Amino acid sequence: MSRCLNEARIRAAADGEATEIEQRHVEGCAECSARVTAADGAGREFAAMVSRVEPPANLTTRVARALAADHPRAGATTLRDFPSPRWGGRVLATAGLVAAAVLAVVFLLPPLDAPRTLSAAQILDRSLRTMTPASGTELREFDLELRLPRVVANHAGTYRIEQLVDHDAPGRYRIVRYSPDGTVLSAISEEPAEGRRTAVVRADGQTFAFRFTIDPGQPLGLRELERDHVEAVIRLLQAAAGQTVSEVDTGRGRRYVVELPQVADTGASGFWELSRARVVVDAADFQILELTASGSYMSDPFSVSFRLRRRTVRPSTEVSADQFQIPLDPDAIVIEAPGTQDVGQDLLAGALRELVRSKRP
Amino acid sequence: MTGAAGIALDTPVKAVAKDLTTPAGRATRDVRDEALELFEAHGASLFRFARLMLRTPADAEDVVQTTFVRLLDHLARGGLRSNLKAWLFAVAANLCRDQLRARRRWLGLLPEHDQLLTTPPALESRDPVELFLAVVRTLAPRDRVLLALKAQGLSYREIAAAAGLRENSVGRLLARALARWERARAAMSHT
Numbered sequence: 001m002s003r004c005l006n007e008a009r010i011r012a013a014a015d016g017e018a019t020e021i022e023q024r025h026v027e028g029c030a031e032c033s034a035r036v037t038a039a040d041g042a043g044r045e046f047a048a049m050v051s052r053v054e055p056p057a058n059l060t061t062r063v064a065r066a067l068a069a070d071h072p073r074a075g076a077t078t079l080r081d082f083p084s085p086r087w088g089g090r091v092l093a094t095a096g097l098v099a100a101a102v103l104a105v106v107f108l109l110p111p112l113d114a115p116r117t118l119s120a121a122q123i124l125d126r127s128l129r130t131m132t133p134a135s136g137t138e139l140r141e142f143d144l145e146l147r148l149p150r151v152v153a154n155h156a157g158t159y160r161i162e163q164l165v166d167h168d169a170p171g172r173y174r175i176v177r178y179s180p181d182g183t184v185l186s187a188i189s190e191e192p193a194e195g196r197r198t199a200v201v202r203a204d205g206q207t208f209a210f211r212f213t214i215d216p217g218q219p220l221g222l223r224e225l226e227r228d229h230v231e232a233v234i235r236l237l238q239a240a241a242g243q244t245v246s247e248v249d250t251g252r253g254r255r256y257v258v259e260l261p262q263v264a265d266t267g268a269s270g271f272w273e274l275s276r277a278r279v280v281v282d283a284a285d286f287q288i289l290e291l292t293a294s295g296s297y298m299s300d301p302f303s304v305s306f307r308l309r310r311r312t313v314r315p316s317t318e319v320s321a322d323q324f325q326i327p328l329d330p331d332a333i334v335i336e337a338p339g340t341q342d343v344g345q346d347l348l349a350g351a352l353r354e355l356v357r358s359k360r361p
Numbered sequence: 362m363t364g365a366a367g368i369a370l371d372t373p374v375k376a377v378a379k380d381l382t383t384p385a386g387r388a389t390r391d392v393r394d395e396a397l398e399l400f401e402a403h404g405a406s407l408f409r410f411a412r413l414m415l416r417t418p419a420d421a422e423d424v425v426q427t428t429f430v431r432l433l434d435h436l437a438r439g440g441l442r443s444n445l446k447a448w449l450f451a452v453a454a455n456l457c458r459d460q461l462r463a464r465r466r467w468l469g470l471l472p473e474h475d476q477l478l479t480t481p482p483a484l485e486s487r488d489p490v491e492l493f494l495a496v497v498r499t500l501a502p503r504d505r506v507l508l509a510l511k512a513q514g515l516s517y518r519e520i521a522a523a524a525g526l527r528e529n530s531v532g533r534l535l536a537r538a539l540a541r542w543e544r545a546r547a548a549m550s551h552t
Contacts, residue, residue, distance in 0.1 A: 008533035017517045017532065042539050043511065049493040050512040055408040056418060059425065063404060066426050067396050067433055 004032050014039035120245040120258045124234050124279065126286040131231070137166045137319040139312045145305040159185070160309075164323060168316040169193070174324045187326045188343070190214070197339050198326050199347060207332040210350050212339025230306055233293040236274040247283065254283035287311065392436045400429055403446055406513040407453050413497050413509040414457035424456045447519040454506055454523045461502055492549070499545045504538035511535055 005013060005022055012018045013026050013036045026032045145158045159177050166172035174189035184207070187200040197212040237243060243260045260277040277293035287308065294303040328334070337350035407428060411421035431452050432445070441448075497505055503524070510520045520535075521528040 007536045011536035011539070012517070012532040015511065015517070015532070015535070039536070039539075042543060046508060046539065046542060047512040049490070050409050050413065050509065052490045053409045053412050053494070054490075055405045056422060059404065059408060059422060060400070062422065063400055063426050063429050064397060066430055067393055067400075 004029060005035075010035045010039050011043075014043055120237075120243045123245060123256050123258060123281055123286065124237060127279070127281050127288050128231060128234055130286045131288070135168050135316070136313040137164065137168070137316045139164050139310075139314075141309040141311075143305070143307045143309065145303075147301070147303040164319075166316050166319065166324070172324060174326060176326065189324050189326050191321065191324055194321075197343075199343060200326050200328070200332070201347070207329055208351075209326070209328050209332045209334045210347055211334060211336050212346055212350075213336075214339040230288060230291055230304070233274070233277060233291060233304055234279065234288075236295070237277045237279065237293070243277075255289065256281040256283055389437070392433065395436055396429055396433045399432060399445060399449065403449055404429070407449060410450060410509045410513050411453055411457055413494065413512075414454075414502070414505055415460055416498070420460055424453055424460065427456055428453045444519070447515065447522050450510055450513070450515060450519065451523040454510070457506075458502070496542065496546045496549050499549070500538065500541055503534070504541055507531070507535050507538045508542060 003025075005018075005025065009018060009022055010032065013022055013032075018026065026036050139162075141160070141162045143158075143160050146156045158180050160180065160182075161175065161177050163175040164173060169192065171190050171192040174187070176187040177185045179185050183202070184200065185202055188198065190197045192214070195214050197214050199210045199212070201208050201210075237258065237260055243258055245259075246257050248255050248257060258277075258279045258281065260274060274293060274295040276295070278291070279288060280290040281287065282289055288306070289308050291304065291306040293305075294301070296302065335350050335354050337346060337353065339346050404425060408421055408425050411424040412418060415421050415424065428449055432449060435448070436442075497508070500508070506524045507520060510523055515523065517531040518528050520526070520531050524531075526534065
């Protein structure tokens, strides 16, 4: 007796495409026969559902007209003919033209700024451009989860981040990083006008606050961790082939969802490889509300997950200076030190200086 | 009238064609009649195939119309007439593929999207055909092509030609596509 059929040949037998030998085997093998019956059932069920899809009533007319036309036209992407104007319509047509022009100016021109179509890449591009407002003080709170390649693994972790940035005053900001349980992990704030920078770190349950005096003319360039990663993912997503875009109504507003479906590991040797990504963008202002992505960097896996909790932008004049200060708990150890452009070096130098001071009699 | 696949169509094709002015185009009346007969035989099947591939009925109609316009050109040029059914599905499959690519690049911001994309109603209240199409749309395009072509009664050889596959692979790929459809259907019914 011949061997039982594999999945593909069972399918072929159900579809009447089996060879004579295979067909004979099925007839003599109860197991294969049952599998063919089951496979046949699934195929028939699918076909039965397809047969319920009704062609539209006007399809015949439409195709027949297209075939009978002087120059047969393809689908609706081709402009349809306009009905020819009647004889007496000249005066009316002239009046109509004037009216149409007025209507066009009044009603049509203003919306011309609005895009009629948007590609996934365009949506992402707009999102990138709206990531940083032109002016005002922006407060954002978001969740960030980073699983990073070894080369930048020091940023990895799960955080909630709250950041206040004055876009009208370069270098004026406050960023607080919380652990998932709400504990302040680290914070940094800068008030260039007052020549003040504060950095807070927590180690072994103790809060250390470093107060640096800085040159007001040289504020620290703000490097936002989340923006770096989100922007990198979006640039990769823009360049990727096969991303899809859809529009959904969440009940709290419309959203664009740009997705790069899961693709199998291509084994490519590129530096950055994006294997899956999903970005949810607010259709009203193109703000990125959610982003999840995974891939590899030089064959080292990474993943980024971002979720915006809240965002407000207010005129900078309405935001008082004390909102840029980091509140300290009473037990915090405060270290005063001069500041430079290298915060890491300043923290280390400040800590060592304090250590030396405490060792001296 | 009733189409070859048992679907009621509105008007006899030739009746519509006769009502129209005889064109001075390059296709002769014989060729047009031949194309119309093929539409009568396969138009409904092609629409169903395209409907499974594309998001809206209007897109599927466009594909059917364009397919038959190309058929007319093919016949007028004296193209091969062997297995025109497979030829039609191959052209329609390519057009659907082009449409899908274009849809990925461009999203029309049209007022009707607000209606089309509102939160879907509960599954049990939805039309079973719409629900079926929603499940099919979750499948990869290749799975959809294979299942849609098979459902229209094409042989493995015809499916291979239309989908650009080796005939030997069709059974395996179809089996997997059907399994994925069953899983997607089960998953959606649990949503």
